[in-house]
Amino acid sequence: MAIRILSVDDEQDMEMLILQLFRKQIRDKKYEFVFANNGIEALQKLEETEDITLILSDINMPGMDGLTFLSKINEKQNPLLKSIMVSAYGDMDNIRTAMNRGAFDFITKPVNFEDLEITISKTVDHIEMLSSLERGREQLIAIQNDLSVAKEIQSSMLPKTVPANIGKAGVDLHAFIHPAKVVGGDLYDYFMMDSEHLFFMIGDVSDKGIPAALFMAIGKAIFKSQFSNRNSDNICEKVKIVNQFLSEDNSSFMFITAFVCIMNVKTGVIEYVDAGHEPPIIIRADGQTELIKKQGGMALCFDSAFEFESHSVTLNPGDKFVLYTDGVTDANNLAGARYGLHYLQDFFTTGDGSTKETAKEMNEATLASLIEFIGAANQFDDITMLSLRYLGS
Known part of the structure; x- marks a missing residue:
């Protein structure tokens, strides 16, 4: 012109x-x-x-x-x-x-x-x-506006409040995501499958930003569709279906690590599938902590035919169960030090986390500890946690 x-x-x-x-x-x-x-x-x-x-x-x-x-x-x-x-x-x-x-x-x-x-x-x-x-500048404003909308959409897909039926079933639960960018690739979900079974999971998409957010949205929707009710399929079959769906036409070669759980709220038994995710921490009522032992398991989208295995752990009234993504343990400060799994476990054994009773208090204390640890360094990965306390029915 x-x-x-x-x-x-x-x-x-x-x-x-x-x-x-x-x-x-x-x-x-x-x-x-x-x-x-x-x-x-x-x-x-x-x-x-x-x-x-x-x-x-x-x-x-x-x-x-x-x-x-x-x-x-x-x-x-x-x-x-x-x-x-x-x-x-x-x-x-x-x-x-x-x-x-x-x-x-x-x-x-x-x-x-x-x-x-x-x-x-x-x-x-x-x-x-x-x-x-x-x-x-106008393009940047448009991108920022689009990202704000994307953040709202992504936020709306994640549960913000815990349904009353979970509390009535004897479970105190809380989850949050603290993205490294405006939008991120971490996900979580929780809901009662029926009056006795609570579904909850956490996941982490391999990428970050908008591509990861899109993949996260698809992943969450597929998990929801498979676990929204109890049917003849067991947890391994359901996770396999999710894996097969996400593996189709995955030209981006992204993958999702996930820890998928079904809890019998009457007995405290948690059946879980570890799809290459970080090991959860159990905090017993007496204050002792233990890690869920890694027993194989592959991240979703690597092999559409992979046969997943389930394992189980039992919570007693007063026990707590903490799921997290590697944005927690891999957090670094300016000195290059890593927050690490042992620091996290110690935080719940002898640190501030050991004095917190509710799931929300545990999560808030952990996030505050992470923010203090990271300090002036850049947060390079999403920080996501899902914690629950078994009260017993």
């Missing part, structure tokens, strides 16, 4: 000289000129003609002089509209006033047309640079 230039000068031969000097640029549609004889006419041209981005204006004109015209231009507050002022050689007072009023540059009469061409070219380059920055 041609740069549209408004030339304002009461000397009639100026129009002819400009058209002659810039004939090649006009022919190549690089420049397009609009002409006015004074400031009043120039203001009308600005109103009538769109996209004027450069003004070449004489200072000494009848009707409305160039300095008054420049003041009127400033009232428009258009950062992309630049002015080059023209005045007689030696008229430095007016030139100085023009520069103080926001003129971008100036040239003197008699006009040196080589200098005029260079000055206009330099000003056009500046305008194009500003235009590029403005487009980039």
Whole structure:
């Protein structure tokens, strides 16, 4: 698109000289000129003609002089509209006033047309640079708006409050996600499958940002569809179906680690499938902690035919069960130290976590500990936890 230039000068031969000097640029549609004889006419041209981005204006004109015209231009507050002022050689007072009023540059009469061409070219380059920055800013704002919407959508997919039937079933549960970016790839879910069985899980998509968030949304939806009710399929068969679905057409080669659980709220028995995830921590009622032993298990999306195995652990009234993603244990501080699994286990054995009773208090204390540990370092991975306390039915 041609740069549209408004030339304002009461000397009639100026129009002819400009058209002659810039004939090649006009022919190549690089420049397009609009002409006015004074400031009043120039203001009308600005109103009538769109996209004027450069003004070449004489200072000494009848009707409305160039300095008054420049003041009127400033009232428009258009950062992309630049002015080059023209005045007689030696008229430095007016030139100085023009520069103080926001003129971008100036040239003197008699006009040196080589200098005029260079000055206009330099000003056009500046305008194009500003235009590029403005487009980039607008694109950034659009991306930020899209990310905000994506964050709201992702947040709406994760349960925010624990349904009353979980508490009535004798389970105190709380979960949160603290993403490293606006959106992230961690996921969790929990709901009663029937009056006696609680489903809960946590997962971590291998990537970050929007791609991971999209994969996370698909993964959560498939888990929900498979575990929303009790049927003849056991937990291993359900996880296998999820794995097969997610493995199809996975051109991005992303994968999900997950720890998937079904708890019998009457007995405290948790049947689980470990799909390559971090080992949960059990905090017994007497304060002792233990890790769930790793017994194989592969992350989802590596092998669509993989046969998953289930294992079980029993919680007694007062016991707590903590699921987390590697954003917890892999958190680093500026010194390069790693939060680590042993630190996390010690936090619940002898640290502040050992004094917290409710699942929410446990999670909040852990997050506060992580934030303090990370300090001024960047959080490079999502931090997600799901904790529960078995009260017994």
